[in-house]
Amino acid sequence: MSRIKSISETAAAQGRKLLIPYLVAGDPDLGHSLGLMHELVRQGADIIELGIPFSDPASDGPVIQRGVERALAGGTSLADTLKLVSQFREQDSQTGIVLMGYLNPIEIMGYGRFVAAASEVGIDGLLVVDMPPAESSELHQRLHEANLDSIYLVAPTTSAIRAKAITEVCSGYLYYVSLKGVTGAALMDHESVASSINELRKLTDLPIAIGFGIKDADSAAAMGRLSDGIIIGSALVERIADMSPGAVNESDLVRSCEVIGAARAALDGLQEDKAASL
Amino acid sequence: MSESMSEFGTGTTGFDGPDSTGHFGPYGGIFVGETLIAAVEELAQVYQELSNDDAFWAEYDSELKHYVGRPSPLYFAERLTAASGGAKIYLKREDLNHTGAHKVNNTIGQALLAKHMGKTRIIAETGAGQHGVASATVAARLGLECHVYMGAEDVVRQAPNVYRMKLLGANVVAVESGSRTLKDAMNEALRDWATNVDNTYYIIGTVAGPHPYPQLVRDFQCIIGRETKAQSLEMFGKLPDALVACVGGGSNAIGLFHPFLENKQVAMFGVEAGGKGLETGAHAAPLSAGKPGVLHGNRTYLMTDEGGQIQETHSVSAGLDYPGVGPEHAWLKDLQRVNYVAATDEEAMQAFHKLTRLEGIIPALETSHAIAFAMDLAASMGPDKNIVINLSGRGDKDIETVARIEGMKL
Numbered sequence: 305m306s307r308i309k310s311i312s313e314t315a316a317a318q319g320r321k322l323l324i325p326y327l328v329a330g331d332p333d334l335g336h337s338l339g340l341m342h343e344l345v346r347q348g349a350d351i352i353e354l355g356i357p358f359s360d361p362a363s364d365g366p367v368i369q370r371g372v373e374r375a376l377a378g379g380t381s382l383a384d385t386l387k388l389v390s391q392f393r394e395q396d397s398q399t400g401i402v403l404m405g406y407l408n409p410i411e412i413m414g415y416g417r418f419v420a421a422a423s424e425v426g427i428d429g430l431l432v433v434d435m436p437p438a439e440s441s442e443l444h445q446r447l448h449e450a451n452l453d454s455i456y457l458v459a460p461t462t463s464a465i466r467a468k469a470i471t472e473v474c475s476g477y478l479y480y481v482s483l484k485g486v487t488g489a490a491l492m493d494h495e496s497v498a499s500s501i502n503e504l505r506k507l508t509d510l511p512i513a514i515g516f517g518i519k520d521a522d523s524a525a526a527m528g529r530l531s532d533g534i535i536i537g538s539a540l541v542e543r544i545a546d547m548s549p550g551a552v553n554e555s556d557l558v559r560s561c562e563v564i565g566a567a568r569a570a571l572d573g574l575q576e577d578k579a580a581s582l
Numbered sequence: 583m584s585e586s587m588s589e590f591g592t593g594t595t596g597f598d599g600p601d602s603t604g605h606f607g608p609y610g611g612i613f614v615g616e617t618l619i620a621a622v623e624e625l626a627q628v629y630q631e632l633s634n635d636d637a638f639w640a641e642y643d644s645e646l647k648h649y650v651g652r653p654s655p656l657y658f659a660e661r662l663t664a665a666s667g668g669a670k671i672y673l674k675r676e677d678l679n680h681t682g683a684h685k686v687n688n689t690i691g692q693a694l695l696a697k698h699m700g701k702t703r704i705i706a707e708t709g710a711g712q713h714g715v716a717s718a719t720v721a722a723r724l725g726l727e728c729h730v731y732m733g734a735e736d737v738v739r740q741a742p743n744v745y746r747m748k749l750l751g752a753n754v755v756a757v758e759s760g761s762r763t764l765k766d767a768m769n770e771a772l773r774d775w776a777t778n779v780d781n782t783y784y785i786i787g788t789v790a791g792p793h794p795y796p797q798l799v800r801d802f803q804c805i806i807g808r809e810t811k812a813q814s815l816e817m818f819g820k821l822p823d824a825l826v827a828c829v830g831g832g833s834n835a836i837g838l839f840h841p842f843l844e845n846k847q848v849a850m851f852g853v854e855a856g857g858k859g860l861e862t863g864a865h866a867a868p869l870s871a872g873k874p875g876v877l878h879g880n881r882t883y884l885m886t887d888e889g890g891q892i893q894e895t896h897s898v899s900a901g902l903d904y905p906g907v908g909p910e911h912a913w914l915k916d917l918q919r920v921n922y923v924a925a926t927d928e929e930a931m932q933a934f935h936k937l938t939r940l941e942g943i944i945p946a947l948e949t950s951h952a953i954a955f956a957m958d959l960a961a962s963m964g965p966d967k968n969i970v971i972n973l974s975g976r977g978d979k980d981i982e983t984v985a986r987i988e989g990m991k992l
Contacts, residue, residue, distance in 0.1 A: 357891075358890070358891065359760060359891040359892040360760065360765060360766075360769050360877060360878070360892050361769070362614075362615070362768075362769040362772040362773060362878070363615040363617075363772075363773070363776065364773075365773070366759075369759055373759075373760075376891065381889035381890075381891075382889060382890060383889065406876075407613060407876045408875045408876045408877060408884070408886060408890045408891075408892070409889060409890030409891070410890070411874075411875050411876050411881075411890065412873075412875055412886055412888070412889070412890035413890065433615050434613045434614055434615060434876065434879070435613060435876075436612060436613075436614070436616065436619055438603065438611075438612065439611050439612065439613055456616070457615070457616040457617075458616060459615075459616040459617040459619075459620075460617070461616075461617055461618075461619070461620040461621070461779060462616060462619070462620065463620060466619070466620075481616065481617060484617055484776060484777060484778075484779055484780070485617070485773075485776055485777035486773045486776055486777065489777065
């Protein structure tokens with residue numbers, strides 16, 4: 305069983321919602337990223353989505369674009385991102401790690417080399433934003449053979465037929481994009497998200513996590529109520545933006561990750577509400 | 583004549599692309615975020631229907647004739663030919679189109695698609711500003727809201743075109759992210775499209791992007807090659823021996839080349855921006871010095887570093903300053919049907935002056951790259967041979983740039 309599957313099954317059994325923060329590897333430098341990853345776990349993250357810096361992040365809003373630019377200013381590459389995970393794994397073998405990014409760096413490294421390295425350093429899954437299932441068969445096959453999860457997005461514009469096809473290739477969790485737009489936008493329509501998630505439930509037993517636009521405890525609770533987990537990216541990267549490369553200050557790490565701690569509390573609150581109402 | 587006319591077919595058996603999934607061999611495809619997939623698929627569906635509809639093409643042809651002023655002439659450049667000393671050089675005068683370049687052939691076609699799809703808002707990316715102007719122009723004509731994304735660097739380099747777009751009623755958005763040039767403008771246009779996908783049509787300006795863009799932009803630009811075929815037979819009784827066009831994204835080149843792909847006797851040369859020289863790394867020549875990768879919705883040759891980051895490009899001409907190229911060009915390179923070469927900034931500048939002084943035609947700096955190469959090519963061929971250069975755009979927009987480089991202030 306993949307690590308993500310075991311994490312989500314354990315969480316489901318406990319009635320715990322998955323909390324999945326996103327940060328950019330190397331923002332503002334690799335030392336901070338490592339510290340942030342461990343702090344995110346301390347504040348309640350179950351899985352971490354680690355962004356691979358790419359020069360042309362066409363699906364990301366301005367906050368994550370700037371995070372990527374900071375990482376690239378320090379020269380962080382896909383190879384560095386893999387090394388970062390390897391370092392993280394020296395102390396943490398429980399938390400799920402999903403790499404998220406754009407295809408070109410993986411394409412240039414070569415699928416075979418990438419999957420071997422990802423497997424070796426302890427990565428659990430991959431989400432390539434600009435590679436829909438129709439273009440991913442070769443990479444998907446290699447990931448599958450290495451027992452790594454392939455995570456795909458479903459958007460509000462995804463047709464039912466297409467959503468069904470996506471759930472058939474997706475493993476780990478299904479990432480539901482809550483709005484039309486780029487990361488960090490804030491135009492969620494609760495009712496339409498709720499009805500889309502209901503439709504997806506009919507198609508798949510995969511855990512469904514909601515991302516794009518979740519920025520605080522309230523939106524975390526609202527989206528957590530509808531799903532099996534939530535992804536928080538821009539709201540965290542915005543706080544990381546206050547850090548500078550160089551010496552890592554422990555209290556800065558804690559402060560940057562407080563938005564995740566608050567989301568954890570909000571999600572756990574849902575569980576207590578539910579228990580109280582029973 | 584009848585034998586020559588039989589070559590005037592449009593069949594493209596050996597070079598028939600893209601396939602049903604939008605691929606030209608290993609290139610092309612659809613590499614975009616999930617939010618945009620439905621929009622791209624809808625466009626492919628609508629285009630497939632309309633492209634089989636004679637009424638759609640009749641409307642397009644009528645627009646080209648009455649609004650753009652087509653057909654554009656094929657012009658024998660007598661003094662340029664004499665100066666080169668060899669093959670006869672003909673110029674396909676796309677610079678005489680309304681808005682001054684080939685770009686309008688495509689924006690007319692796509693604006694008609696937008697109209698058929700009921701979209702009320704148009705977005706476009708632009709480098710030199712020619713595609714932005716051509717988009718703003720058709721938007722004005724059809725009464726559509728228009729937003730043009732342009733790298734902040736290019737907004738400065740191409741100030742007259744920025745003002746032109748504003749006069750036409752477009753909102754010009756200066757893009758400050760990344761390298762602040764064409765590729766970043768395209769990123770920003772993709773972000774806008776994902777956000778406003780319900781009412782927005784994205785007019786991509788070149789034969790790149792996700793399927794069906796490389797196909798439909800090519801189809802709209804093929805008017806250049808079809809006219810050139812007929813005009814060549816009329817003017818010199820046979821097909822040209824060589825075709826030359828500049829290649830940034832590659833829309834003017836594919837428009838000229840594509841109708842001739844099956845005519846094996848016609849040699850083809852795509853001229854990329856060699857910038858300060860291929861050996862310096864400061865250029866925009868992915869076919870000459872790049873490698874395959876994925877950017878902006880398609881797999882193609884790119885300027886990318888070892889780690890897969892897209893590299894900053896350099897060219898004196900903003901319209902060629904792009905790290906990728908249309909996927910069909912990537913395929914034609916691998917098939918060795920088209921030769922891809924490069925001309926440097928300096929060679930382009932010299933050609934700019936030569937054509938201006940010898941023929942009284944001020945060419946765009948993009949086009950000047952093709953002229954530079956074609957003069958050398960002509961010199962290597964006999965006087966009984968004929969070369970057609972796609973004179974893709976006029977150079978009025980570039981006079982400030984040329985003056986600045988030569989130390990003058992206008």
